[in-house]
Amino acid sequence: MSLPPFQTLVDAHSVELHRFLVGCVGPDAAEDCLQETFIAALRAYPRLRHADNLRAWLYTIAHRKATDTVRTWSRRPSTVGLDGMSPAAEPRTAPLPLPEDGLWSAVRELPAKQRTAVVHRYVLDLDYAQIADRMGISPEAARQNVSAGLRRLRTEVDR
Amino acid sequence: MTDLERRLQRPATPDVDPAAVTARLAARADAAGLLDVAWATLDTPLGPIAVFVTPRGLVRVAYDRENFGQVAEEVAEQVSPRVLVAPRRTDPVRAQLDEYFGERRHRFDLQIDWTLVRGFNQDVLRATAEIPFGETASYGEMAAAAGSPRAARAAGNALAGNPIPIVVPCHRVIHADGGIGGYTGGLEHKRFLLRLEGIAPA
Numbered sequence: 014m015s016l017p018p019f020q021t022l023v024d025a026h027s028v029e030l031h032r033f034l035v036g037c038v039g040p041d042a043a044e045d046c047l048q049e050t051f052i053a054a055l056r057a058y059p060r061l062r063h064a065d066n067l068r069a070w071l072y073t074i075a076h077r078k079a080t081d082t083v084r085t086w087s088r089r090p091s092t093v094g095l096d097g098m099s100p101a102a103e104p105r106t107a108p109l110p111l112p113e114d115g116l117w118s119a120v121r122e123l124p125a126k127q128r129t130a131v132v133h134r135y136v137l138d139l140d141y142a143q144i145a146d147r148m149g150i151s152p153e154a155a156r157q158n159v160s161a162g163l164r165r166l167r168t169e170v171d172r
Numbered sequence: 173m174t175d176l177e178r179r180l181q182r183p184a185t186p187d188v189d190p191a192a193v194t195a196r197l198a199a200r201a202d203a204a205g206l207l208d209v210a211w212a213t214l215d216t217p218l219g220p221i222a223v224f225v226t227p228r229g230l231v232r233v234a235y236d237r238e239n240f241g242q243v244a245e246e247v248a249e250q251v252s253p254r255v256l257v258a259p260r261r262t263d264p265v266r267a268q269l270d271e272y273f274g275e276r277r278h279r280f281d282l283q284i285d286w287t288l289v290r291g292f293n294q295d296v297l298r299a300t301a302e303i304p305f306g307e308t309a310s311y312g313e314m315a316a317a318a319g320s321p322r323a324a325r326a327a328g329n330a331l332a333g334n335p336i337p338i339v340v341p342c343h344r345v346i347h348a349d350g351g352i353g354g355y356t357g358g359l360e361h362k363r364f365l366l367r368l369e370g371i372a373p374a
Contacts, residue, residue, distance in 0.1 A: 019248075
């Protein structure tokens with residue numbers, strides 16, 4: 014077994030990973046999320062036992078980082094200052110309103126697996142087999158996550 | 173395809189530039205102690221040269237004809253797969269090579285990481301590193317310096333496998349009878365370097 018130089022992963026996957034993360038967390042947080050993904054990957058890289066599916070491995074990490082990012086946002090709004098009056102310090106990465114409309118904030122609010130599946134399907138234009146490969150699930154589960162995500166988006170956006 | 177699906181396909185933002193991603197990542201990786209191998213290229217009279225640096229020192233210098241991507245793979249396998257293009261970490265090496273080719277430097281003042289060479293070969297190359305600018309030595313002399321006076325041929329093999337040409341000046345080793353010997357970078361490169369140092373090669 015031999016792992017390729019980490020640089021080749023950055024060269025090969027930066028653009029698409031970034032598109033994926035823009036879909037998941039929006040354009041403002043995507044670059045930071047991409048860096049977090051690569052740093053986490055770089056840290057673990059020498060311990061990988063095989064180089065079989067490095068892309069799927071990177072997307073697993075990116076999915077996790079995106080999920081973490083969205084989670085910090087959903088915890089935030091309830092926080093208030095110690096005196097109970099002023100708001101607590103601003104979080105490091107506040108989600109800015111997107112020019113697009115409510116659609117992308119609805120995407121962010123999807124359950125993590127549905128969000129990742131929907132972004133893979135539409136933003137990256139992958140088929141269910143490819144999505145399954147990257148998410149480590151079956152193609153049928155990939156299809157179900159996409160359609161469940163779409164259903165939920167439809168109700169959110171049409172409301 | 174529904175309207176909703178079409179809206180989901182719309183690219184939301186410009187693509188990132190992998191070079192910019194790398195630059196930011198390399199700085200963070202360096203600060204976090206995760207940049208095991210940094211590499212970058214420089215232009216020289218002998219064409220582009222790649223230099224690979226670890227926290228211990230310069231580990232590899234490659235000529236263009238070796239194929240930098242392939243050399244990076246070899247370094248990933250033998251040193252660490254945490255390899256990134258990180259020009260800043262290689263700046264001291266590239267600056268000294270620039271000075272050498274500009275005839276403003278006779279002696280490299282750089283830490284060497286010998287990870288890629290073992291045993292007798294390393295002894296030969298360490299002895300080679302001591303040959304001063306503008307002087308030459310024979311294969312037999314290098315073998316003797318490594319403790320095996322009769323192993324001139326083995327010394328030749330060690331020099332042929334020198335992972336750090338120019339800085340470890342294997343071009344200064346020639347045949348005892350004055351013949352130029354061999355050079356992984358090509359004999360033209362060896363002649364160029366010897367002439368640069370004021371030696372008229374055979």
